[in-house]
Amino acid sequence: MTFQGGGPLDTGNVSGGGGGGGVGRIALGGGAGLVITLIALFFGIDPGSITGGAGTGTSANSQNSSEIDAQIRSCTIEKANTDDICRIVATTNSLDQVWSEQMRGYTPPNTKIFSGSVNTGCGAATSATGPFYCPADSTAYFDPTFFAQLKQMGGSDGPLAQEYVVAHEYGHHVQNLTGALQKGNRMGSQGPLSGSVRVELQADCLAGVWAYHSDKGPDAMLEPLTQDQIATVVQTAKAIGDDTIQGANSNPEGWTHGSAQQRVRWFGTGYESGDPRRCDTFATNDL
Template sequence: MTFQGNGPLDTGGVSAGGSGGGGGFGGGRIALGGGVGLVVTIVALLFGLNPGDILGGGADPGRQAAPGGQDASSNQALQEHIDSCTIEKANTDDVCRIVATTNSLNRVWSQQMKGYTQPKTRIFSGRINTACGAASSAMGPFYCPADQTAYFDPSFFADLKRMGGSDGPLAQEYVVAHEFGHHVENLTGVLAKGQRMGNAGSVRIELQADCLAGVWAYHADKGPDAMLAPLTEEQIQTVIQSAQAIGDDTIQGSRSNPESWTHGSAAQRVRWFKIGYRNGNPRQCDTFSTNDL
């Protein structure tokens, strides 16, 4: 168990989607992923390309889901699932865990950041259209600054485990917190700054998002309105295991080339999460002011 208390969750900013057809979104925009295993995907995102075209998972412009058809029915069922989420369900259900984590993140960041505005969250399956282009589940979770929305296919959690990460509750919540970290970076202007720096900027962006996820974890189990029960060292270790699994050097293997990294090494990802979790101070997450990543 990670969430404490009972009752319904705020689902106002969370919606269902996926397996939709139709293009119609402009190019040249950036989506940021949380650490999928396909480096080509991240490179595509950084340069504003349509990752669906590269992965073969993009929407077919000639295919539109018929009203009341399978896609609409599936999305309606998923939306009903989302709307039924409670704190109790968040401890056993992946979809509801995403919803509960968004509630906790919005609560923490509204306290930690002046001018914080809540992002939207889309939970999808298969394929989805975004303001950053068509995307597929093969990308893993990502954040699109053009529509200020974080996108999650819950099937990624099983993929993360297969990659050597953990599918434990806090590890899943770390994935969500990382994407919300990109939203915080978008609000502060860090995303635009990193974009101008190529891969080097991407690494700093991703490590900062890991640090901001740590900041959330520090605050999420504290105070009278804390949604998370006190975190244990065992739970933190599941996050570390997952951060190690999605380090660029882990993913690329023995021929890993630091110049091609987009997210940082396993050690760097763990280090920056720990920095955020150790002190809970977002100002300590400035990966752009140090040469010691």
């Protein structure tokens, strides 16, 4: 368990989706998804043709948007401890609570929980895309089946690890509000010091800031976090580092998200300080 208390969740900014078209070009801001998928998306290639996944349509086990919507509306804090969709919803509630306190002028993003495929302001996407944030429609997109895929990649499917994925995408929304996302887009999509790597590492740091504040104060939604729970985030951050995914022959010139060590380091910077000002990955080349 990570969430404490009981009662309904605020679902006003969360909706279900699914059944959209094939994959188009997704803007910078893809989160913890497969690096190979993100590279494909940068060049307008259907990632399904690379990963073996379907490029269009929905999976055999997919839910339609009305089914997902019904599940979202039934979510409670209690269900968030056992149900992936409700855990996403509860995490968005916690994130909005924390960021409204930490950032002047914060406005919540929308969140769409989809199955199979979805149309977005940045183009169409499928489950193969992984979680991502679209700045064009200020929406974070999640297909819950990604969590099982993340575990296959060597990450954790523990509750806090899943919440880290959501917090990372919300980090991109914070960047969209501050202008950091736009700055990163102007600095290139590949390379160890590229805008993409700086954006992704900063989003990890901002996820750490959320984790620091998520269990503090009388209205905190999360129970006190344990070191074992933090370890599941570290495990996940390592699993989705560029060098981990690309293997022994990893070439930093092709990086889009940063190394495993960098991702862990920047999450830790945010988590240990709780200060978003410590997350300025654009102010240093020591990433």
